[in-house]
Amino acid sequence: MSLPGRRGRLSSPGTSRQSSEAREKLRRRILGLIEGHRVVIFSKSYCPHCTRVKELFSSLGVECKILELDQDDDGASVQEVLSDITNQRTVPNIFVNKVHMGGCDQTFQAHQSGLLQKLLQENSAYDYDLIVIGGGSGGLACAQEAAILGKKVMVLDFVVPSPQGTSWGLGGTCVNVGCVPKKLMHQAALLGQALSDSRKFGWEYSQQVRHNWKTMTEAIQNHIGSLNWSYRLSLREKAVAYVNSYGEFVEHHKIKATNRKGQETYYTAAKFVIATGERPRYLGIQGDKEYCITSDDLFSLPYCPGKTLVIGASYVALECAGFLAGVGLDVTIMVRSILLRGFDQEMAEKVGSYMEQHGVKFLRKFIPVMVQQLEKGSPGKLKVVAKSTEGPETIEGVYNTVLLAIGRDSSTRKIGLETIGVKINEKSGKIPVNDVEQTSVPYVYAIGDILEDKLELTPVAIQAGKLLARRLFGGRLEKCDYINVPTTVFTPLEYGCCGLSEEKATEVYKKENLENS
Known part of the structure; x- marks a missing residue:
């Protein structure tokens, strides 16, 4: 909590960022407090939410280590390092048996659910x-x-x-x-x-x-x-x-x-x-779980899948279709809408075009409605009935194997x-x-x-x-960076990318703010 005019000892720009040595020393001090006490409350003496929390632990008969940041010489710096450790800038900031509880609301919710009482047990339990x-x-x-x-x-x-x-x-x-x-x-x-x-x-x-x-x-x-x-x-x-x-x-x-x-x-x-x-994921249609396989089954399949229908247009679908065609099999891909959703669509279509040129067939704008077994065997024969996503048209096809790759x-x-x-x-x-x-x-x-x-x-x-x-x-602070991670799609025409697709970049930043290179 921060009140107007009562912002503790927030430092001026010249002193707000401590030297790395001082910052590390302060971080060790904070972690030492957390490690050495059953309950630690980082508080401010004038904060009503902090008072409520302190009264709660007092009513439970629990002794707490309380650090009043507005009365501590390093209070502002402690709050800054705490925000790095916990991703929480406000007070109260509470730890119970080394577990970060959060603030006032989270603590009272935990008390009502019984979680707080459980956390108050010693870790050795x-x-x-x-x-x-x-x-x-x-x-x-x-x-x-x-x-x-x-x-x-x-x-x-x-x-x-x-x-x-x-x-x-x-x-x-x-x-x-x-x-x-x-x-x-x-x-x-x-x-x-x-x-x-x-x-x-x-x-x-x-x-x-x-x-x-x-x-x-x-x-x-x-x-x-x-x-x-x-x-x-x-x-x-x-x-x-x-x-x-x-x-x-x-x-x-x-x-x-x-x-x-x-x-x-x-x-x-x-x-x-x-x-x-x-x-x-499965389709939820007649015969899908009985007769279809997924990538969970394909890589240890004890027999050659033969003529294969791949349903889906994810990277799993296109990769599997690509290597099945590459080892000489007759492969068809049934696509509901677009290829490689979430990837750059210009590149996705280049991948699809390359695969078509190398023998993979595509059924666009169709979804399956039934899979029926015609013959048992390894592989057997399956009839697939599909309908158009754009009209009343239905089609049928006979395949040895149907591979589902419609998401997870x-x-x-x-x-x-x-x-x-x-x-x-x-x-x-x-x-x-x-x-x-x-x-x-x-x-x-x-x-x-x-x-x-x-x-x-x-x-x-x-x-x-x-x-x-x-x-x-380990007392470390580094967080995982999920932004701009490179990835590769192992289709016959391999495709690597990093960052936003053109479609996503247009959605986020608007077309007029993008430059083509």
Whole structure:
């Protein structure tokens, strides 16, 4: 809180930014107070909200360390450093057992929900300092960094099998059913193209060159298996407890872990990080879950998919269609509206045009309404009925495999977040966080693809996880930068970009303010 004319000891411009040495000394002092006391209240003596909070803790019989910033010689500087640590400029600024509670309203809400009473317990009452839910790239990076900083850490990771029964090991989407196998299959397609191109450079060979799907997938799965093992070994070396169970909050600071046999175990922790990632979305039409596959299934598919219909126009759809065509398969892409939504549309159409020139067929402005099995087999035969998005026209086609790539849903709805009051976007399932990845519940954080309005990229999740652990347990301040991160789409014509698309830049800054170069 700040009152007119009572702005404490806010410094003049010449002295408001302390030297880095003085600032670091002050930061250590603040962190020492937080580490050394059960409750710390950064207050101002004239602030009525601060008075309410102090009276609350007094009524609970809890002794507090109170620092009145308007009476402290370094008060303005303390408030400045506090705002860096907590992303909160106002008072009261409250910590309970090293957890940043927030201000007056948050503290009273926590008291009403019972969370405050839970937080007032000693940290030693918890089994772990940190439990990470999700064993993907971001979760593992966070867990290992926290362990390096001397904390007792557990990782809970459980892959719910896809409707086709596909499951996998430690490492998350990227390692098992995303970036790694995708790039390897893309490389397989590039090698085939290089073979064809080599004739123009003098290479002569007479035998027919064919691609063996089984050989490729076995090699890819062997590589993924070695990565799964290396992750488990790394956790073991850092003394991180790994539990292959499904995590679900049952009360504040307490989680239920259910293994494949249905056995339940309960664990408690001072802090939690949610890093559960996303899973492919289904259409909700007849036959989709029974007969279609997704990227979860494709990379370990034990048979060649044959003539394939890819439904969707995301980067996952175009990448998969590209390498399937590259290994010699008949591929069609069904597009509802535009290619590569969110990317620059001029470049997206260049990618699409290149793919068409190299044999990929496109069905534009159609959506599927039914998938019917005509023949069983590996692969079998499927009939797909689709309707136009612009009129009454319907079409039918017969394919061996139908691959859905229409987007992904956050894995946040069945882990008990509502039990402890973590807010999510009800429509998307995404979790809103502040700029230090803190959710609406002070001791719960989130990273990776489940964050609302943040980039869904593996290196970003890894960086966010490491920086979060360092802020929570290492006294560091650096936050993850989600702006202007480069990315690449591994379609046959590879496309890299950084920053806003032309469409988004026009929306944000208006066309008259943009320069073409």
